[in-house]
Amino acid sequence: MGSIDVVVYCEAGAGQTEASNASLITAGAKLAANQGGRVVCLLVGNDIAEVAGELGQYVDEVRVADAPRHADYDPLTVLGALQKLVVEIDPCAVLFGHTHIGMDLAARLSAKLGTSLISNCFDVQCEAGATHFLRPMYRGRVNAKVAVEGGIIVATIQQSGARQPDLKGGGQVIAIEVEYAEDRRIRPLKTIAPTRSGVDIAKADIVVAGGRGVGEKENFALVEALAAAVGGVSACSRPLVDIGWFTSSSQVGLSGTTVKPKLYIACGISGAVEHVHGMKESGTIVAINKDPDAPIFRIADIGIVGDLLELLPLITTEVKSTRTA
Amino acid sequence: MKIITFVKHVPSSGATPRIAVTKRGIEEEGLAYEANETDLYAIEEALYQRFVHQGTVTAVTIGPRRAQAALHVAYAKGVDHGIHVLTEGSHGTDTALNVAAAAEVVKKQGFDLIFTGIQADDDLQGLFGIALAEHLGIPVISAVTQVNVSADKKTAVVTRELGGGYKEEFEVDLPCLCTVQFGIRPVRYSSIMAIVKARSRKIESMSLEAMKIASRQASRMSIAELSYPENSGQCQMLDGAPAEAVRTLVANLVEKGVI
Numbered sequence: 001m002g003s004i005d006v007v008v009y010c011e012a013g014a015g016q017t018e019a020s021n022a023s024l025i026t027a028g029a030k031l032a033a034n035q036g037g038r039v040v041c042l043l044v045g046n047d048i049a050e051v052a053g054e055l056g057q058y059v060d061e062v063r064v065a066d067a068p069r070h071a072d073y074d075p076l077t078v079l080g081a082l083q084k085l086v087v088e089i090d091p092c093a094v095l096f097g098h099t100h101i102g103m104d105l106a107a108r109l110s111a112k113l114g115t116s117l118i119s120n121c122f123d124v125q126c127e128a129g130a131t132h133f134l135r136p137m138y139r140g141r142v143n144a145k146v147a148v149e150g151g152i153i154v155a156t157i158q159q160s161g162a163r164q165p166d167l168k169g170g171g172q173v174i175a176i177e178v179e180y181a182e183d184r185r186i187r188p189l190k191t192i193a194p195t196r197s198g199v200d201i202a203k204a205d206i207v208v209a210g211g212r213g214v215g216e217k218e219n220f221a222l223v224e225a226l227a228a229a230v231g232g233v234s235a236c237s238r239p240l241v242d243i244g245w246f247t248s249s250s251q252v253g254l255s256g257t258t259v260k261p262k263l264y265i266a267c268g269i270s271g272a273v274e275h276v277h278g279m280k281e282s283g284t285i286v287a288i289n290k291d292p293d294a295p296i297f298r299i300a301d302i303g304i305v306g307d308l309l310e311l312l313p314l315i316t317t318e319v320k321s322t323r324t325a
Numbered sequence: 326m327k328i329i330t331f332v333k334h335v336p337s338s339g340a341t342p343r344i345a346v347t348k349r350g351i352e353e354e355g356l357a358y359e360a361n362e363t364d365l366y367a368i369e370e371a372l373y374q375r376f377v378h379q380g381t382v383t384a385v386t387i388g389p390r391r392a393q394a395a396l397h398v399a400y401a402k403g404v405d406h407g408i409h410v411l412t413e414g415s416h417g418t419d420t421a422l423n424v425a426a427a428a429e430v431v432k433k434q435g436f437d438l439i440f441t442g443i444q445a446d447d448d449l450q451g452l453f454g455i456a457l458a459e460h461l462g463i464p465v466i467s468a469v470t471q472v473n474v475s476a477d478k479k480t481a482v483v484t485r486e487l488g489g490g491y492k493e494e495f496e497v498d499l500p501c502l503c504t505v506q507f508g509i510r511p512v513r514y515s516s517i518m519a520i521v522k523a524r525s526r527k528i529e530s531m532s533l534e535a536m537k538i539a540s541r542q543a544s545r546m547s548i549a550e551l552s553y554p555e556n557s558g559q560c561q562m563l564d565g566a567p568a569e570a571v572r573t574l575v576a577n578l579v580e581k582g583v584i
Contacts, residue, residue: 015487073493075466100487104467107452111459116420116546117452132549139446141341142351145550185464185498189482194490206584230584242508248490255486255506263583284583286574287560293341300560302577304570314571319584322575 004037007085007094010055011101013045014191015073019159019258020097025058026163027124028095031153032060034126035092041171042085044078044178046071056171065178072188073101076181079108086113086152093153098273099254102156110154118146118155120273140272140295159277197249199233206232206263207282209252211275212239213268213289213308220245222312223267229319232263237275253278268308271296288312326380326476329431330371330440331454332364332399334392335447344551351551360395363442365402365512367505370472371440372403378476380437381405385430387423388412393528400523401515407526408434412533420452425538427453428460430531438481439502443468454504461502466495469503 008028010021028039038060043052045066052064065081082105086094094109096102098120110117123134130147133155137144201207208230210223220234227234234250241251248256254277264282269275271287271294279285280299287300288311297303304311336342337359342351371382383406384399386392396407410426431439441454451467458465470492471484479499484492486506561577563570578584 011488015489015491015493017488073487100468100485103451104455107455107467108459108465110452111456114421117450118546119451120449135449136554137447137449137551138336138342138351139338139449140554142344143552143554144548145552146546147549149545149547183464185501186466187496189494189496191487192484192492192494194492238507243511251490254488256490258489263578284578284581286578295554297560297562298554298556302574303560303562304567304574305562305564306567306570310567311571314567315575318571318575322579322584 003090003092004032004035005089005091006032006035006037006039007082007089007091008039008041008059009082009094009096009102009105010041010043010051011097011099012043012048012051013071014193016045016101017097017099017159017254018051020099020102020157021055022165023160023163024095024097024157025055025165027121027157028059028093029165030124030126031093031095031131034131037092040085040089040091042081044070044081052173056173057167057169058165059168059171061171062173063176064173065176069180070178072191074181074188075104075108076183076186077178078105079112080181081178082109083112091152093155096156098156098158106154106156113152113154115151115154116148118148118153120158121155122158122160136273139270141293158273194248197247201233201235201250201252202257202259204233204259205261206230206265207235207252207259207261207279208232208265208267209235209237209269209279210240210267211237211269213270214240215268217245219309222308222316226265226267226312226316226319229316229323230263232261235259237269238272266296266300267312269296270294271299326374326378326438326474327434327436328371328374328380328382328438328440329385329434329436330364330367330382330399330404331385331387331427331442332368332395333361333442333445333447334358334386334388334395335361335445338362338446341553344553348550348552349548358391358394360398361442361445363444363505363507364395365398365442366507366509367440367442368399368402368404369510369512370503370505371438373510374438374472374474378474383408383434385410385427387426387533396528397520397523397526398515400526401519402513407528409528409530410533410536411530420448420450420456422533422538424453424456424460426533426536427457429536429538431461437500438474439500441502441504443504443506454502458502463500463502464497465502465504466497467504468506470506470509472503474499
């Protein structure tokens with residue numbers, strides 16, 4: 001019987017986002033259970049036997065292509081493997097993590113299959129015979145509940161620490177050979193590891209991060225002053241790297257560093273998915289933003305709506321006076 | 326070198342759009358629009374490549390009449406031509422239809438390089454560029470942060486982002502498409518004067534409906550309902566005067582033992 005199984009493309013290795021696998025499998029298991037189908041995981045990389053074995057505990061089957069030649073991400077080769085798997089098992093859905101590689105592959109597969117792409121899903125709802133996906137629109141200011149009519153569902157699933165898959169045990173791990181794509185118009189040259197300079201923000205207990213709302217570069221001194229007062233480190237969100245103030249080693253987010261400090265203070269950060277991905281597992285999250293509708297307040301524990309230039313010096317002074325008291 | 330870039334006209338970043346009564350769309354009336362942010366990065370990259378390799382840059386927008394404003398921004402930045410694919414019925418929200426129309430336009434123009442932004446700020450889908458390349462049968466690299474074109478070899482060395490700060494370098498045959506990541510190069514400020522002046526530049530306009538394009542779509546995504554995101558309820562908002570809010574905040578953090 002076809003069209004009941006779910007394929008999940010998991011990630012392992014350099015530049016891949018292994019942390020996204022759990023939420024992905026949870027979503028896949030929900031869809032598959034609704035259809036009475038299986039979850040089949042595809043994994044392509046180098047030296048990934050351990051991850052494959054671990055994933056086998058949570059899915060029905062893992063197809064793993066583990067070879068040195070898969071060390072660099074080769075989109076057309078992986079796409080070929082996905083297409084082959086789709087033909088073989090005729091799934092109702094193919095799911096990816098909402099990551100750099102997941103988005104790349106999902107869009108490619110969706111274009112090949114001529115289906116809509118449901119990217120960036122934060123929840124899957126299966127009720128009364130209908131399946132809906134929840135995803136943000138308009139920079140996260142509006143949520144959309146979407147359905148797909150006809151064809152295979154291709155979706156990317158946001159990472160969430162709250163969604164851990166149930167342990168199934170006994171999933172088969174099957175080694176497969178994945179051939180290079182015949183189309184060699186895209187040739188991977190090398191994977192470049194991030195250059196880590198200065199402070200490792202991933203190791204800090206307290207992170208004070210500034211975003212676009214900081215405004216002028218000299219205002220960032222206020223973020224640094226607060227970081228110093230609380231004994232933490234300063235960091236930033238993506239826009240400040242894009243405009244050249246900082247390098248990506250200071251950046252918290254999907255394309256920067258994932259941090260889990262006991263205290264995270266977000267200053268003038270709106271809370272785009274890219275950023276939230278890298279800090280939402282923090283112990284206590286404080287958000288300061290002039291926009292009361294900023295998505296960051298949805299994941300924060302404590303929020304203040306107001307002007308950073310006024311609030312940050314006040315907080316720094318208050319912290320200092322508390323410490324000396 | 327013939328370079329084509331796409332720019333979408335999307336609701337401005339500052340405001341939360343009002344959800345329409347049907348809950349399946351937003352109220353467009355009174356909404357402010359702007360050129361999509363990553364598309365501006367795509368335009369800057371296109372102009373840089375023209376600077377290095379000579380040639381022309383054509384900017385294309387697909388959308389209702391108001392979308393011409395996105396082309397005024399593109400002209401103010403320095404593109405050579407502007408093309409507007411006017412969508413009356415679909416409001417430019419049907420990606421498959423947009424891709425089919427875009428493919429017609431670029432085939433007619435001819436091209437060596439196409440740059441699009443990585444995703445549009447309204448639908449946050451991230452499909453258009455990749456689907457366009459697939460439709461055209463040309464190679465595509467997504468999340469691109471650097472492009473070095475070797476015009477004689479008809480190839481480019483392109484760097485893309487991976488997760489966790491990793492990057493990957495590819496060699497790609499031209500013609501190709503790159504979906505451009507934020508920050509590929511600085512977006513220069515366009516003055517109001519330059520944008521006003523750009524309004525007099527000629528925009529080649531064609532109607533999507535008149536192009537008689539059928540989308541190649543095998544499936545269709547439909548919006549069942551739009552809603553405003555709910556706060557998790559866990560966020561304690563500290564209202565009141567700034568000094569008071571700050572005192573409460575710091576007392577809270579001390580109590581939690583985090584500072």
